[in-house]
Every structure is written in C-alpha cells, then in structure tokens.
Amino acid sequence: MNALFTLPFTAIGRADHDRVGGKCASLGEMTQAGVAVPPGFAVTTDAYASMLANHGLKDEIARALSRVDPDDFDAVDRAAQAIRIRIRSHRMPADVESAIRDAYAAMCAEIGADMPVAVRSSATAEDMPDASFAGQQDTYLWVIGADAVVEKVRDCWASLYTTRAVAYREKQGIDHGDVLMSVAVQKMVNARAAGVAMSLDPNTGDRWKRCWARSSIARFPTSM
Numbered sequence: 001m002n003a004l005f006t007l008p009f010t011a012i013g014r015a016d017h018d019r020v021g022g023k024c025a026s027l028g029e030m031t032q033a034g035v036a037v038p039p040g041f042a043v044t045t046d047a048y049a050s051m052l053a054n055h056g057l058k059d060e061i062a063r064a065l066s067r068v069d070p071d072d073f074d075a076v077d078r079a080a081q082a083i084r085i086r087i088r089s090h091r092m093p094a095d096v097e098s099a100i101r102d103a104y105a106a107m108c109a110e111i112g113a114d115m116p117v118a119v120r121s122s123a124t125a126e127d128m129p130d131a132s133f134a135g136q137q138d139t140y141l142w143v144i145g146a147d148a149v150v151e152k153v154r155d156c157w158a159s160l161y162t163t164r165a166v167a168y169r170e171k172q173g174i175d176h177g178d179v180l181m182s183v184a185v186q187k188m189v190n191a192r193a194a195g196v197a198m199s200l201d202p203n204t205g206d207r208w209k210r211c212w213a214r215s216s217i218a219r220f221p222t223s224m
Contacts, residue, residue: 018045038189041103045181080162118188123180140152
C-alpha cells in the first residue's frame with residue numbers, strides 16, 4: 001500500500017487527523033482500540049492535494065469563490081456547481097489512482113472477488129467541537145469494482161464544494177482553501193440493526209436535565 005496516498009485503518013490514529021480527516025481518524029482510533037470496525041483504508045489528503053496541484057485547481061477554486069457574495073445563495077450555488085464539475089472533469093494523477101486501486105485490490109484479496117464498499121468523505125474540518133459538518137459532504141454506498149471506487153473518490157473530493165458545504169464554511173468563518181478532503185473506503189456490512197445515540201438534547205444542548213436518547217446496537221458479522 002502506498003503510504004503517501006493511502007493508509008489502512010489499522011495504521012491510523014488521532015495524530016493523523018491532518019492527513020485523513022475527522023472521520024478516518026476516528027475509525028482508525030477505534031480500530032486500533034479493538035472496536036469491531038468494518039475494515040478499510042483512507043485515501044489521504046495528500047492524494048487530494050496532488051489532484052489540485054496537478055490541474056491548477058486550488059487557485060482556480062479560490063478565484064471562483066472570491067468573486068461570490070456569500071449572502072447570495074444563487075451565486076454560491078452556481079459557483080459551487082461549477083467547481084464540482086471542474087473537479088469531476090479531470091482524471092486523478094496516475095500515481096494516486098494506482099495507489100487507490102492497489103489498496104482496494106488488497107481488500108478484495110481477502111474474499112477473492114470485488115468487495116462492496118462505502119466511499120465516505122472525511123474532510124479535515126469535520127467532527128470539530130464547534131462545527132460537525134454532518135451531512136455536508138457526500139458518501140456512496142455499495143460501490144463495487146476498482147473503476148467505481150476511483151470514480152466515487154473523485155466525487156467525494158468534489159463534494160467538498162456542495163452548496164451546503166460552502167455555505168456552512170462561510171457561516172463558520174472557515175477558509176475554503178484551508179480544508180482538505182480525505183476519503184474512507186470501507187467494507188459494507190449487513191447490520192441487523194443500526195441507529196444513533198445522542199448524549200444531549202439537540203435543541204437546547206442540555207446534557208442532563210432534558211437529555212433524550214435513541215439508540216440501538218449494530219451487530220456486525222463475525223467474518224468482518
């Protein structure tokens with residue numbers, strides 16, 4: 001596995017946040033702690049940065065957004081859409097694509113066939129104390145085959161510039177150029193149940209008096 005552009009969850013911890021983003025850092029931390037996390041790997045922010053540098057996209061994106069009034073939603077939407085099209089219109093650098101294909105092939109070698117995976121965005125500005133970015137970038141489920149994985153990784157990069165993500169960063173005062181995108185490629189599993197648990201009231205932020213929770217336990221196959 002190319003350690004510059006891809007890292008397995010087994011080699012990732014919180015210290016790698018700048019290279020793998022919030023989601024992958026958490027997945028790696030849990031994996032190393034022995035939690036039953038479906039296996040996978042991170043496509044690092046180095047891969048994304050290489051894509052931008054290879055096609056001069058960083059300066060192009062900065063220019064496009066500098067001309068937009070952040071309070072004009074339609075203008076933000078048009079600029080964000082144009083940026084996504086530009087990212088998707090370029091082929092990723094050959095060494096980045098090769099690293100992703102090799103890492104996916106190593107996962108598939110375990111079962112002797114193409115493995116269904118989730119391709120999940122993991123930006124460096126996710127899961128922050130004051131800005132979760134929940135749902136701002138894209139995730140793709142049941143992706144099968146190396147060609148599809150490469151395509152969806154690029155789509156996740158492009159989703160850093162969804163209209164909602166651009167508007168959210170503007171609201172939070174986060175510079176667009178400071179945010180990089182990593183991508184998690186993770187084995188799909190058939191959970192018997194899935195859910196979310198909340199440790200505070202999402203309306204008031206109250207952790208104790210009016211806290212409510214809805215939770216369930218996801219049970220993963222032992223063959224994971």
